[in-house]
Amino acid sequence: MTAPLLRLDRVSRSYGDREVLRAVTLDVAPGECVALTGDNGSGKSTLLRLASGRERPTSGRALFEGAPIDENDPVTRARVATVMDPGAHYPDLTVREHLMLVALAHGLGDAAESAVEAVLEEHHLAGHDRVLPTALSSGQTQSLLLAAAFVRPHDLLVLDEPEQRLDGGARRELAHRLAAHRDRGTAILLATHHDVLAAVADRVLTLDGGIPVAAEDGRW
Numbered sequence: 001m002t003a004p005l006l007r008l009d010r011v012s013r014s015y016g017d018r019e020v021l022r023a024v025t026l027d028v029a030p031g032e033c034v035a036l037t038g039d040n041g042s043g044k045s046t047l048l049r050l051a052s053g054r055e056r057p058t059s060g061r062a063l064f065e066g067a068p069i070d071e072n073d074p075v076t077r078a079r080v081a082t083v084m085d086p087g088a089h090y091p092d093l094t095v096r097e098h099l100m101l102v103a104l105a106h107g108l109g110d111a112a113e114s115a116v117e118a119v120l121e122e123h124h125l126a127g128h129d130r131v132l133p134t135a136l137s138s139g140q141t142q143s144l145l146l147a148a149a150f151v152r153p154h155d156l157l158v159l160d161e162p163e164q165r166l167d168g169g170a171r172r173e174l175a176h177r178l179a180a181h182r183d184r185g186t187a188i189l190l191a192t193h194h195d196v197l198a199a200v201a202d203r204v205l206t207l208d209g210g211i212p213v214a215a216e217d218g219r220w
Contacts, residue, residue, distance in 0.1 A: 002029040002030055002031070002032075003029065004027035004028060004029050005028060005029060005030050005064065005065060005155060005156055005187040006026075006027065006028040006051060006062075006063070006064055006069075006156055006187060006189065007026075007027050007061070007062075007063040007066075008024060008025060008026040008027075008047070008050065008051060008060070008061075008062050008063075009025055009060050009061040009062075009063065010023045010024070010025050010059070010060040010061075011023070011024050011025075011047070011050050011057040011059070011060035011061065011062055012024070012057060012058050012059045012060055012210075013043075013046050013050060013055065013057055013058050013210075014058045019210060020043050020046045020210050021043045021046050021047060021050070021057075021210040022209075022210045022211050023059075023060065023211075024043075024047060024060075024207075024210075024211070024212060026047075026189075026205065028156070028187045028188070028189050029187060030155070030185045030186070030187050031182060031183065031184075031185045031186070031187070032182065032187055032188070032202050032203075033178065033179075033182045033187075033188040033189075033190070033200050033201045033202055034188070034189050034190075034201055034202065034203050034204075034205060035190055035191070035192055035197065035198045035200070035201035035203070035204045035205070036048070036189070036190065036191040036192070036204075036205055036206075036207060037191070037192065037193070037198060037204055037205070037206045037207070038206050038207035038208055039208070042207040042208050042209065042210070043207045043209070043210035043211075044160070044191035044207055045084075045160055045191060046210075047191075047207070048082075048084060048158050048159075048160050048189065048191055049084070050062045051069070051158050051189050052069070052071055052076075052080060052082050052084065052158040053068075053069035053070045053071040053072075053073065053076050053080070054071050054082075054084070056068075056070075064076060064079075064080065064156070078106065078107075078153070079153075079154060079155040079156060080154065080155070080156045080157075080158060081149040081150075081152060081154035081156070081157050081158070082149065082157075082158045082159070082160075083145050083146055083148075083149050083157075083158075083159045083160065083162050084158065084159070084160040086141070086142075086145070088145060088148075089133045089141070089144060089145065089148070090133075091132065091133055091134060092132070093132070093133075094129065094130050094131060094132060095120070095125055095128055095129045095130070095131060095132075095133065095136070095144055096116060096120070096129040096130065098133070098144065098148065099116045099119060099120070099144075099147060099148060099151050100112055100113070100116050102148045102151055102152050103115050103116055103151050103152060105152075106152035106153055107153070108151075108152070108153075115151050116151060118151075119147040119150055119151045120147065122147070122150070122173075122177070123143040123144070123146060123147040123150075124140075124143065124170075125140065125143055125144060125147060128140060138165040139165045139166055139167060139170065141165070142162075142164060142165040142166055143166070143170065146162060146174065150177070150181075154186065155185075155186065155187060156186070156187045156188075156189070157178075157181065157186055157187070157188045157189070157190070158189050158190070159188070159189070159190040159191070160190070160191050161190075161191055161192055161193060162174060162190060162192070162197070163192060163193075163194045163196075163197055171194060171196050171197070172196060174197065175196045175197055175199065175200050178190075178197070178200050179200050182200065182202075188200075188201075203215060203216070204216050
């Protein structure tokens with residue numbers, strides 16, 4: 001068995017008196033994709049925030065390679081890519097400038113330009129590379145966020161409903177892209193409401209009221 005890259009060990013999260021997650025345990029290994037499903041409010045996004053180091057659990061441990069995960073830690077920033085916030089782009093930079101900044105900030109150097117060209121083509125943004133994000137449609141904005149995650153090196157992808165605002169063709173392309181990254185060794189944890197993405201997962205975990213209520217194995 002491959003050692004897990006991400007380990008959530010009996011994590012719980014409360015906001016005041018409201019318990020959102022209750023003692024959830026989950027491992028994600030390199031080359032493995034785990035999908036979270038469940039109704040809105042079931043705790044999926046909270047679990048992803050703990051998994052990415054954006055928040056700390058009220059109890060339990062969220063670990064990346066055995067160390068507490070913290071989004072402000074340089075190791076986490078270098079190796080964990082996320083798509084969780086619909087406003088996570090620089091409003092004063094063009095699409096190309098935004099992607100170049102992400103690529104250069106993560107050490108691509110001379111390879112940054114070719115990497116940016118590739119994700120612009122893959123995400124159908126090549127014809128919009130000189131515009132500001134405010135000029136994009138909602139689906140194109142989601143494509144920009146995904147392109148920013150894929151343009152940089154990463155060992156773990158944490159994605160919150162990455163299919164939202166994408167049309168059917170773009171969702172299928174995203175599923176193929178995630179499968180390719182999984183097969184190259186990336187660990188992936190995602191929340192989704194769509195079967196085409198859940199089908200990429202090795203395991204599907206269903207949450208209800210912050211508690212895992214069902215799990216199944218699969219592989220696309």
